[in-house]
Amino acid sequence: MERPAPGTAATAADAEQAPQRLAVVTGGNRGVGLEVCRQLADQGVTVILTARDDKRGKDAVESIRRESNLSNIVFHQLDVQDDTSVASLVQYIENSYGKLDILVNNAAVIGVAADEEGLKALNIDTETWEQPVCSKMCSRTPMM
Ligand SMILES: NC(=O)c1ccc[n+]([C@@H]2O[C@H](COP(=O)([O-])OP(=O)(O)OC[C@H]3O[C@@H](n4cnc5c(N)ncnc54)[C@H](OP(=O)(O)O)[C@@H]3O)[C@@H](O)[C@H]2O)c1
Numbered sequence: 001m002e003r004p005a006p007g008t009a010a011t012a013a014d015a016e017q018a019p020q021r022l023a024v025v026t027g028g029n030r031g032v033g034l035e036v037c038r039q040l041a042d043q044g045v046t047v048i049l050t051a052r053d054d055k056r057g058k059d060a061v062e063s064i065r066r067e068s069n070l071s072n073i074v075f076h077q078l079d080v081q082d083d084t085s086v087a088s089l090v091q092y093i094e095n096s097y098g099k100l101d102i103l104v105n106n107a108a109v110i111g112v113a114a115d116e117e118g119l120k121a122l123n124i125d126t127e128t129w130e131q132p133v134c135s136k137m138c139s140r141t142p143m144m
Helices: 012-017 031-042 054-068 083-096 116-121 130-140
Strands: 022-025 046-051 073-077 102-104
Touching: 022 031, 022 083, 031 046, 031 054, 031 102, 046 054, 046 083, 054 073, 073 083
Parallel strands: 022 046, 022 102, 046 073
Antiparallel strands: none
């Protein structure tokens, strides 16, 4: 497809001819991820909203379809910490689309393995130890 000359606005016909872009958003069922899904779909990008929980993910897709009247959004299960789940999503994308243009790695996982026994030995709560780390990283790390 020919690009419009610099300084020339793209027309509706240009938009229709533009190749469909595909995005995956991790942790798309709520918060920032949900809003990113909505805005990408609103821009005409085909969005795969992923969530680790089937019901929460499907409900989120339904809410975007209903409230924003958008149909270019689908659900696929993804737990970013589960290799089988990741492989299943990759297979789905390969089979159904054959490409991926945008990955929004939004799911709130810091990717640090904790030594539970070590934390306990230091008298640190294993359930909440990552929260101070997370808040420091969140203020410094860009999401995309
Ligand atoms: N909100 C802010 O002000 C802010 C500021 C800076 C950076 N951030 C970053 O932006 C991202 C989203 O923030 P948020 O406030 O929208 O967070 P949030 O409301 O806590 O949502 C986190 C999302 O990640 C999902 N998630 C957690 N573990 C997952 C896993 N193993 N696999 C797949 N999905 C998983 C959650 O799914 P469930 O519903 O199943 O738990 C949820 O959809 C985070 O990475 C955060 O660090 C946020």
